Amino acid sequence: MAASLALLLLLLLCPASSDAAAAADELSLLSFKSFLLPSDGGGLLLASWNASSRHYCTWQGVACGRRHPDRVVELRLRSSNLSGTISPSLGNLSFLSKLDLGGNHLSGKIPPELGRLSRLRWLNLSGNSLQGSIPAAIGACAHLTGMDLTNNQLRGTIPLQICAAMENLAYLYLDGNGLSGQIPGSLAELPSIQDLSLKNNRLSGHIPSSLGNLTGLSYLDISNNKLSGPIPSSFGNLTSLSELDLSDNMLSGSIPSSLGKLASLSGLDLSDNTLSGAIPSSLGQLSSLSFLGIDSNNLSGVIPDAVWNMSSLTVIGVQYNMLSGMIPANAFSTLPHLQRVYMDHNLFHGHIPASIANASNISMLTFVYLSIGANRISESLPKDIGLDTLDLSSNNLSGQIPKSLGDMPILHSLNLSFNNFAGEVPTNGAFANASEFYIEGNANLCGGMPELRLPPCFLKPPKRKHQIMLLPIVISLVSMLAIFSLLFVLHTWHTGRKTEGPTRTQMQGHPMITYLDLVKATDGFSPTNLLGSGSFGSVYKGKFDSNNVDTDLVAVKVLKLETPKALRTFIAECEVLRNMRHRNLVKIVTICSSIDNRGNDFKAIVYDFMANGSLEDWLYPDTNDESGKRHLNLYQRVTILLDVACALDYIHCHGPAPAAHCDVKPSNVLLDADMVAHVGDFGLAKILVEGSSSMQQSTSSMGFRGTIGYAPPEYGAGNMVSTHGDVYSYGILVLETVTGNRPTDNRFRQGLSLREYVERALSDKVMDIVDRQLSLDVQNEHETLDDSSHKRKIDCLVSVLRLGLSCSHELPLSRMRTTDIVNELHAIRESLLSE
Structure with missing residues (x-):
């Protein structure tokens, strides 16, 4: 720090000549270097930053201008494994037009001195661990066209100064932080804005109607906040908008019919709110819409015919509402690009649309998934189904299961659970694999594959005539008795509730x-x-x-x-x-x-x-409080991972009923006063069918989303809840615990995943990907350990990472069993104790 202060003092003493200005750029870069941690991998990267051997314009990540060849115009050090803080001296690079430090491990606050960069056009500090608030001084960068601060730990409100003078700002990304307060209405004063993303924060209050004035806006995402109130009808003025995501908030009121004016819209997500009323027929005018997500609201009424005629739709999500009416017979035949439809948990009635039997036509080859479970669909199944996956569970379907369905070459997964099917279960085609179809909750089925454990089918003698005549009378009497009993119970409960x-x-x-x-x-x-x-x-x-x-x-x-x-x-x-x-x-x-x-x-x-909070708190501590100084050593991390593995092994194999947690991640791993780990938050858990294979689906699992980054790939493809899915999530948790990188970090957006990131480095660059604090521990301990003990510790690190890779394999059946995971971690921990 003393060296950096000396450099800053020297900057102030330099004369205002061109040579002095160039020297100031070099000193600013050296000051920036001095604020970094040299022991990290980034220190090796900046080894070329040596004033005695090379000109600073040739240093890695540095670019100088053409008209002013000695002035730094770009600093590009994205994903360079840099740690430390950002030096305020960067504010002295007066010709700087691009500053890209995204995807590193930088911490501390954003220096307000960056507001002095009057020529700055692009600022990217995303994917770091920056804290504090967004400096209001950045609003002075009047030429800024793009600013990306996503996936940090920023707090506070969005400064009004950002909107005051940034008339050139076209791209503003602030998502993945902890920003609070209201969305400033002055954002509407950004005349050039095209992309605006504020998702995954803690913003509250109403959405400013003035945002409807941003007619040049093409992308707006303010999902996963705490916003309330209505969707502004002024959004109908955003005619350039291609994507609108307002999901995961607390928005209320109706869906504005003005949204039907957004002719360029390709994606509309209003899911997970408290919207009510009917679906406006004006949405049918969105001729470019491919994704429509309005699930998990309080919408009622029928789906307008105009929606069924939107030929551009590929995904429709309306599940978990109170929508009703019959599904038109040709509902899907007019949607040539349709891929997935989620309509479960509503009040739809009538029969199954005949158009799903024709989905194998050449124009419908892309339509592979339909979920209309938990509705009031009745009558019988069609004999042909041209889909890959169909969920009809928890309806009022009856009759026999057509044997012809087993011969459908496209059909791979069929859920008929909790209906009124009767008779023999087919054994041909898809019905020959008990893990591909689900029939629990149909009391009158028989036969089928032995794994189903259904009673054998016997020929029943014909009913006598007088038995047939008495049957309706008996049914009527039983029904009347049941109705009177139910009314009595309801009356008693209601009276007790009012008086007690x-x-x-x-x-x-x-x-x-x-x-x-x-x-x-x-x-x-x-x-x-x-x-x-x-x-x-x-x-x-x-x-x-x-x-x-x-x-x-x-x-x-x-x-x-x-x-x-x-x-x-x-x-x-x-x-x-x-x-x-x-x-x-x-x-x-x-x-x-x-x-x-x-x-x-x-x-x-x-x-x-749980006195010690969550594993997430320890992996990403807040440096503003005392807990920010704590960290986990390798033995503690292995012990925590072993505790989690023991918990999963119990709920998968040894509990009262096999279950899948469905949301394994660091925030759901809690630590008591003795640092013993406890798995919590079973709000998404599913109890699996007793005696079934681990891939057997839960009866209420369709529509499951999980947590992005931790949910296994098969959940997105077919929503198959399983113990194998928990093992995948656990594998990602293992890799995150060792590397200190979230699976949703910015560096993993361009086709690279956390798993691939580890896999590439496992052979010879393990210490480059290990969590910085853990790496420092291992290096410091090397001074007190002999070479064999140090090598054993490195081997343990590699073993834990290999275990994480084995658990997170893309193929479910290739993942480790929880019993083997427990045994492997026991061995690793014993190896660490033997030092």
Whole structure:
């Protein structure tokens, strides 16, 4: 730091001549170098930055101008494995037009001195670990055309100064940070803006209607924030827009019919909000639309005929709404480019569209996936289905399963679970593989493959005439009795709810907790006790004074019941955890299903408190607090990975029922006071069918998304929930824990994945990809260890990375078994202890 201060002082003392200005550029570069950590791989890269041997314009990553050959105009050090902080001296490179430091490991704050770069046109600091706020001084870079600050740890609000004088700004990417506050309406004052991405932040409030004035905007993504209120009707003025993503917010109201004016729109994603009302028929005017995602809202009514005539559509997602009506017979025949349709969990009725039987026509070869499960579809199956994957589960279908379906060459996966099918199950074609079709929940089926464990089919004698005559009478009497019983139960429940006030629900074997108990324990759900917040709920730290529970400190997860899918995650988590007991699973203390003090439904899950937070907190510590100084050594990381593997082995193979977690990632690995890891957040978990293979699908798994970067490739292709999928996610977690790189880091966007990144370096560049702090530990320990002990530690690192690669294999059946993972990690840990 003293050297860098001397350099800055020397800059101030230099005379204002052209030679002095050139010398100032060289000194600024040397100051930048001095702020980096030389022990990292980036230090090797900057070894050429030596004033005594080469001219600075020839240094790697440096480019000088043509008209001013001694002035630095570009600094391009993208993905160069640089660590350290950004020197303020870069603000002295007065001719700099491009600064690209993306995809490194830089930390600290963005220097406000960068605002002095009056000629700067492109600024890329994405994919680092920068903290603090966005400096308002950057707004002084009036010639800036593009700024990319994605995937850092920036906080605070979007500075108004960015919008004040940047009339040339065309590309603004701020996604993947922790920005909060409202979206400034002054963003509408950026006349040249074309791409605007603010996704994956914590922005709140309403979307400014003034954004509708950005008529040159071609890309707008503000998904995965906390935005509320309506979608501005002024968005209909964005006629140049090709992609609009407002998903994963809390937007309400109806879908504006003005969106039908966006003739250039190719992608529209409004999913995971609380939108209501009908789908406007004006969307049918979007002649270029290929992706339509409006799932997981509160939409009702029918799908307009105009939507079924949008010939450009390739993907339609309307699942998890309250849409109704019949699906037109020719619904899919007018969509020649259609690939996937998600319509499950709605109120559609009638019969299966005849057009799916003709999907094998030459114009329909791309249409491979249709999900209309959990609706009210009735009647029988067509004899021909020209699809690769079809989900018809949880409907009212009846009759026999046509044997001809087994001979369809395209059909590979068929879900007929929880219907009213009867008779013999075919054994030909796709029906010869029990892992390719699903028939559970149909009580009157028989025969089929032995793996299905169905009763054999017997010929039944014909019914007598008087039995047939009595059957309708018996059915009517039973139905009337059932209806009266149901009305009585509903009346009793409704009366009790109105007279008893707040209730409490007990989870068998767990203590009873009331809403008022939780209010007291969390100090009225005080913000000071807030541990974190997500899509489905908020988690608070709580303390019980009574003897009602066997622990004093707890974590209380309060569900946001107004959020789509929140109730389903509550049910799933309770179902999976209620009978599971394991040292490496987060212990559920109890649940609370009650009424709050406003008369609204209230649901919460109470867990043991984890004093050391999550694995994510340790891999990416916030340097602004004391926890930012902590880090994990190799032994601790291996032990944590072993704990997680033991937890997965239990829920996959040794629990009361086989289950898949479906969301294994660092934020769901929690650490107690003794640094023992516990797997938590089972909100997406699925209980697999008893006795089935690990690839057997859960009855409610269709439409599953998972977490990007951790979800296995087969979930995107066919949504097959399995224990193999958990192993893939675990493999990515292993690679992330050792390398310190998220699978969604910016460097992995251009066709390179975290897995490939590790695989390429495994033979001879292992220490180049290992987490910086872990690498420093190993190097420092080398001074106190003999060569054989040091080599054994490197071998352990390689073994852990190889294990991660084996678990994250693209083919599900090629991945390791959890039992083998546990044994391998035990051996690695023993090797580390033997030093």
